[in-house]
Amino acid sequence: MHGGYEQAVSIIAEVNMCDFEPWVLPGLSAYDQSNDPERYLFCPRNYKDVSSHRADRTTEAGYWKVTGKSRSHS
Known part of the structure; x- marks a missing residue:
């Protein structure tokens, strides 16, 4: 990346959201020094198995x- 974007992107954590309960997600934010209730996370896609197109969305709870x-991706 160029032009100082590294710092801007580094404050957005990469978290597999589907591994965590919703109430845990705010604490996983890389930038937690704000009173702003909005948090941003990058979330990689996680599938049930290598050949599957179905997302793995299970958590402990x-x-x-x-x-x-559903929309077509044409």
């Missing part, structure tokens, strides 16, 4: 539910 309508 349950699972992340899919919401919204």
